[in-house]
Amino acid sequence: MSADPSARRGIPDATVARLPEYLRALTGLAERGITSVSSEELASAAGVRSAKLRKDLSHLGSYGVRGVGYEVDHLAYQISRELGLTQDWPVAIIGMGNLGHALAAYSGFATRGFRVVALLDQDAGLLGQEIAGITVQPMTVLDELVAEQGLAIGVIATPAASAQEVCDALVAAGVRSILNFAPCVLVVPDDVDVRKVDLSTELQILAFHEQRKALAAEGALGAVALEPVKPELNRVVGR
Amino acid sequence: MSADPSARRGIPDATVARLPEYLRALTGLAERGITSVSSEELASAAGVRSAKLRKDLSHLGSYGVRGVGYEVDHLAYQISRELGLTQDWPVAIIGMGNLGHALAAYSGFATRGFRVVALLDQDAGLLGQEIAGITVQPMTVLDELVAEQGLAIGVIATPAASAQEVCDALVAAGVRSILNFAPCVLVVPDDVDVRKVDLSTELQILAFHEQRKALAAEGALGAVALEPVKPELNRVVGR
DNA sequence: ACGCTTTTGTGAACGGATGCACAAAGTCAC
DNA sequence: GTGACTTTGTGCATCCGTTCACAAAAGCGT
Structure with a gap:
């Protein structure tokens, strides 16, 4: 309807994938006390070409000032808002093996925008153990987590053999965004997003x-x- | 030069990125005793469309039989060869924090094709410690690793603040392929490949x-x- | 030998992403 | 207020990747 450039129905996927990097670069600039930045400088900090950066940013609106550049704080806020980071997303990590253990302690979650609300495992031997200040719970609490904590994102850190089973449980509980560290293809309904991180x-x-x-x-x-x-x-x- | 279809000068990047998934699917089929597979079946196992699979495979040669499909073992071998997995690539992991520790123990490396030859850290406190059967060494052994072990791939698992420094050391030692887990942009010469894995x-x-x-x-x-x-x-x- | 069925390999159309180049829109100096 | 200068936002051309649709090629039954 509106002619508003932030008609965000269609931000290209390629652009969305780069927004986190822009946000990181902006945060770095802000920490160094820089308040204004040109597309050339920001692009260089983010490792892209300035034309690409400008086109990307143009998809979220017109936040720059011609002849001057972008106001660091303001642009960072706009990108945060677009990415949905102005709220905290509850995250659960499933699978407390080597990788899950490391992820639970990893600072990546400490970034504003995400909060680990639960660590789950199918192995009864790990239940009750405390990792990074959070007690490991059984998979059966999933429904409760979704209903009471608003759990929205599940991180699968199990072996490949149990990944689909865990994924099905997440989907059944109502989780629609999944980050999969297991080396396998997950089958999910259309309205569920899966992103895969695979070392090998x-x-x-x-x-x-x-x-x-x-x-x-x-x-x-x-x-x-x-x-x-x-x-x-x-x-x-x-x- | 040759009219050979495996004139591999130009396998599209998008195709290369999918070959590991095809290989994994083929390995799974082989383990279940399946010796022949159609593009439709294999594509389904790999989570892509059959037309895309066929076009991808056509870039490495003509290994299918019309009216029948692909011979599982043979195709798996061809993909392995194309990916360079018929030899073992020596890998070093730098940064033995939470993540590096988990990576050292992670089974992803156990996959045929890679061998962790060294764990390194800048923190003197960790040196000499043994992780997953490998002794942690200082960064100064890098030159030696490249010269004597043929180290080709470096995995950066340090905090973002030291990542560029570590990267520079790797490049100086002659490593031209880097997998970066640190949340930052790395600046490298043109002939060095960097791939980034970023949780946040x-x-x-x-x-x-x-x-x-x-x-x-x-x-x-x-x-x-x-x-x-x-x-x-x-x-x-x-x- | 021959036609029927199956499935590959690929030419062609399409769509999305990238890079270029510049007009538009602002700042700054005076 | 004016003109010179800077930098954005974007139309356009190009490139790369995906999808479609089908002819070519193989097996199989008769």
Whole structure:
């Protein structure tokens, strides 16, 4: 309806994915006492091109001043609001193995906007144990957490074998946003969002590029080696 | 040069990012004794559309049989090879805090293709301690690791404040592939690949979508009440 | 041998994201 | 008030990735 540029029905996913980085950069600037920033400077701090930054920001409204730049606090607030960080989202972590344990203590949650309200595990042996000041509870409290605490986000840190089962329990309890650390594909209804964080996938992508670099170097040396001169350049590369 | 379809100069990044998932799906099928699979089945197991899967696979060559499908073992091998997993990549983890500790013990590395050869930390208090069977060493051994172990991949699990410093040390030692868990932008030369894994970014993206869902529900209920009042509500801050 | 069925591999259309270049809109100096 | 200067916001062209739809290729039954 409105011609308001913040007709936020359609902020591109690619833009949304970058907003947290912009917010982080702005927070850093604010801590250093900087109150105003140009798109060029902010883009550089966030690791993108200034044109991309400006286009991204234009999707949330017109918060800059031509000839001057952006007011750091104000822009940070606008991005926070757009991301829904002006409220605290209750989070539950399921699976208190190595990873879940680390996540419970990880400062990432300490960021304004999120609050760990529960640690859950299926293993009766861990129940009652206290981790990072929170008592580990059984999965059966999920319904209660959603109803009484407004639990909205579930973090799955279980082995892959139990991830789908845990996911189903979260969905059944009414959780519609899931962060999955288990290396597997989760099947969920359309109205549930799943984001996946996968260490071994990332390593494999790095390995692909690393291999390409190694092959390129080898190829370059090989080409030289084909020339009848300079045989001593044949060094072992990569491997 | 060659008209070989596996002219791998250009496998799209988007495709490379999905290959690990295909590989995982294939491994799962193989474990269940399945020897042949159609693009439809494999795509379903990997959570993508069959057309996308087929196009992705077509970038590495023509390994399917029309009217039949793909031979599981063979395709798994081809993807492994393309990803560079037929060799073991030496990995070092830097930063033995909560996260680094969990990563050292995490089974993600146990996947064929990677081998943790060192755990490093700048804190002298942790040196000599043994984690997951590996002794924590100081950063100064980096050069040695690259020269003698062929260290190729560095995993940064330090706080954001020291991440760039650690990154610079890795690059100086010759490491060209970095997986960064610290919530910050790393500046590196062009020939170095950095991939970032960031818990709080992922949570914030989820929060955005969660908020949108909440607003949509609210809007559906109270559309009449909310609509006329909205303009000028957000223009509070001057400068 | 031959047509019927299945499934791959891919050309072509489409849509979204990126980068470029510049007009519009503001500040600042005087 | 005016003109020079700075920086935003955005139309446009381009590129990359996804989806569609189908011809080509293989197996199978007769």
